[in-house]
Amino acid sequence: MQYFLAGGGGLLSFETGFGIWVLISTLLFLWAMNKWLVPPIMKALKEREATIKTSLESAEKALARAEEVSRDNEKALKEAEIAAQKIRKQAIEEAELLRTERIEKSKAEADKLLTDARHVIEQEKKRALNELRNEVAQLAVEGASIILKSELDSAKNRELVNSYIEDLTKSN
Amino acid sequence: MGFLAAGLGAGIIAIGAGIGIGMIGKGATESIARQPEAAGDIRGAMLLTAVFIEGVALIGAIVCIILALGIGQ
Amino acid sequence: MSKLMRRAAAILLFLLAYSPDVIAADATDATDVNNDQESVIDVMGKVSNHDYFELPWTKVYLPRIFLSEGEWHVYKSTKSAVDSGEFEVSEAGLVRTNGAEITLDMSISSHLIYVWMGLLLTFIITFLVGNRYKSGVGRTTEPKGILQNMFEVLFVFIRDDIAKEFIPHNKYEKFVPYLFTIFMAITFMNLFGLLPWAAAATANLTVTATLAMITFVLTQVNASKDHWRHVFVFPGVPAWTRIILTPVEVLGLFTKPFSLAIRLFANMLSGKIMIVCILGLIFVFTDLFGAYVGVGSGVFWVLLTTALYFLKVLVALIQAYVFTLLSAVFIGMAAEEHHHEHDETSVAHAQNVQT
Numbered sequence: 001m002q003y004f005l006a007g008g009g010g011l012l013s014f015e016t017g018f019g020i021w022v023l024i025s026t027l028l029f030l031w032a033m034n035k036w037l038v039p040p041i042m043k044a045l046k047e048r049e050a051t052i053k054t055s056l057e058s059a060e061k062a063l064a065r066a067e068e069v070s071r072d073n074e075k076a077l078k079e080a081e082i083a084a085q086k087i088r089k090q091a092i093e094e095a096e097l098l099r100t101e102r103i104e105k106s107k108a109e110a111d112k113l114l115t116d117a118r119h120v121i122e123q124e125k126k127r128a129l130n131e132l133r134n135e136v137a138q139l140a141v142e143g144a145s146i147i148l149k150s151e152l153d154s155a156k157n158r159e160l161v162n163s164y165i166e167d168l169t170k171s172n
Numbered sequence: 173m174g175f176l177a178a179g180l181g182a183g184i185i186a187i188g189a190g191i192g193i194g195m196i197g198k199g200a201t202e203s204i205a206r207q208p209e210a211a212g213d214i215r216g217a218m219l220l221t222a223v224f225i226e227g228v229a230l231i232g233a234i235v236c237i238i239l240a241l242g243i244g245q
Numbered sequence: 246m247s248k249l250m251r252r253a254a255a256i257l258l259f260l261l262a263y264s265p266d267v268i269a270a271d272a273t274d275a276t277d278v279n280n281d282q283e284s285v286i287d288v289m290g291k292v293s294n295h296d297y298f299e300l301p302w303t304k305v306y307l308p309r310i311f312l313s314e315g316e317w318h319v320y321k322s323t324k325s326a327v328d329s330g331e332f333e334v335s336e337a338g339l340v341r342t343n344g345a346e347i348t349l350d351m352s353i354s355s356h357l358i359y360v361w362m363g364l365l366l367t368f369i370i371t372f373l374v375g376n377r378y379k380s381g382v383g384r385t386t387e388p389k390g391i392l393q394n395m396f397e398v399l400f401v402f403i404r405d406d407i408a409k410e411f412i413p414h415n416k417y418e419k420f421v422p423y424l425f426t427i428f429m430a431i432t433f434m435n436l437f438g439l440l441p442w443a444a445a446a447t448a449n450l451t452v453t454a455t456l457a458m459i460t461f462v463l464t465q466v467n468a469s470k471d472h473w474r475h476v477f478v479f480p481g482v483p484a485w486t487r488i489i490l491t492p493v494e495v496l497g498l499f500t501k502p503f504s505l506a507i508r509l510f511a512n513m514l515s516g517k518i519m520i521v522c523i524l525g526l527i528f529v530f531t532d533l534f535g536a537y538v539g540v541g542s543g544v545f546w547v548l549l550t551t552a553l554y555f556l557k558v559l560v561a562l563i564q565a566y567v568f569t570l571l572s573a574v575f576i577g578m579a580a581e582e583h584h585h586e587h588d589e590t591s592v593a594h595a596q597n598v599q600t
Contacts, residue, residue, distance in 0.1 A: 015451045018451045039422075
């Protein structure tokens with residue numbers, strides 16, 4: 001029963017000497033922990049946490065940057081595509097224009113050639129006609145002179161023939 | 173008489189602490205069932221509250237021990 | 246089947262270890278029941294403080310140190326103290342032969358050894374892991390090895406889940422060493438109580454009261470002005486209620502460490518007493534119904550004890566956690582600074598109006 005005595009050496013008593021021992025050893029130990037043992041651990045843990053935090057942050061930043069870059073790339077690609085399309089379109093249009101121009105030009109050239117040819121032909125024709133007329137007139141004069149020699153004055157005949165030929169050309 | 177008081181006291185302490193801790197457990201399990209994602213926080217709060225009740229009950233139990241054995245000597 | 250046989254053999258061996266005691270108990274109780282009852286089932290002897298350190302095979306007697314009449318008396322053991330003629334054994338321990346009072350009994354007792362062992366183990370582990378951190382392992386990389394990993398789990402748990410959560414943010418770092426130390430030391434002390442021949446130092450009220458006292462002093466030293474204001478002057482309540490509230494609050498200051506000490510003490514004590522009592526039931530049954538019933542029912546009691554041991558491991562850890570947690574809660578509650586911005590701004594406003 002003595003163990004339960006609340007006064008001396010019992011279970012529910014506070015033993016002063018023992019308490020002092022516990023207090024001294026615990027305080028000494030706490031002091032050592034506070035001074036030497038725990039701070040380096042705290043520091044190391046904090047350091048590591050800081051490292052992890054910064055690396056996480058930098059990774060996030062890098063990710064954001066990569067995303068931005070890829071977005072930029074995509075944008076650039078799209079722009080380039082649009083530009084290329086534009087250029088192609090322009091080229092096609094230019095080519096079309098060129099083609100039509102060339103066609104027109106060639107047409108015009110052909111026309112010109114045609115008109116030139118026609119002119120030449122006309123001139124040739126005129127000349128030929130003139131020549132022919134002269135020739136015919138000559139011939140007729142010669143013929144008429146022959147006739148006139150035979151029957152009439154050649155001057156009067158030539159007049160006659162000329163008027164006749166004039167009529168001929170008019171009717172022509 | 174001291175033994176009787178100690179026995180009765182211990183019994184009443186057990187009833188009181190039992191009801192208290194039982195209610196905490198009920199509340200905690202219901203909360204966990206409702207919000208399983210908050211189980212950790214609830215468990216911590218439950219332990220803290222249960223510990224307070226336990227402290228009171230243990231002080232009562234110590235008084236009972238003193239009663240029972242103080243009479244005996 | 247062979248597994249079952251092996252288990253049965255193990256239990257039988259366990260019981261056989263007790264059988265000489267059983268017979269001895271029978272023999273002594275037959276002669277004088279009242280005289281020698283406590284030597285058979287010495288429940289309190291298992292949990293109380295001794296002048297010897299018990300090992301499975303022997304007892305090591307510890308030094309006795311007394312302060313009496315302003316003089317220190319140091320002896321190698323209780324026996325040498327008695328042999329010197331200065332002390333004699335009495336009902337309440339050693340007393341002076343000349344009737345003088347022993348002012349202070351600073352004897353190294355078994356519980357003190359366990360306190361030291363708990364602190365020493367904490368010291369060794371912290372020292373080893375601290376050296377690892379110092380040498381660079383775990384500074385920027387992950388921790389390596391079982392010891393460092395386990396240590397870090399506990400340390401980070403104490404720091405983040407206990408200190409950071411309950412103590413205001415700008416102050417918590419100061420208390421991490423203390424909280425970690427008491428957590429580890431109490432855990433080791435509690436776990437030593439699981440050894441059959443050892444005792445938990447925390448099952449001694451002196452130890453828990455001392456630890457609670459340290460928490461109490463830390464709480465009051467680090468208390469903020471607001472804490473004291475809430476204890477003595479209650480902002481925002483009628484003046485006459487202070488007559489009731491102030492004594493209650495002052496009492497509350499002291500009940501906190503008291504309940505802290507009693508909780509740990511009672512939990513650890515009851516665990517050990519329960520185990521000794523349940524194993525003691527073997528002897529009680531032997532006394533009541535004879536050796537065969539006692540040994541036969543022993544199977545059941547031993548199984549029950551095994552279950553209780555698991556519970557005790559759990560309780561040892563939980564109580565260490567609870568002690569640390571409540572220390573942090575008390576310190577945090579006292580160190581917290583409430584902001585009475587509302588009052589101050591209204592006063593400032595009134596002053597502005599006056600000028």
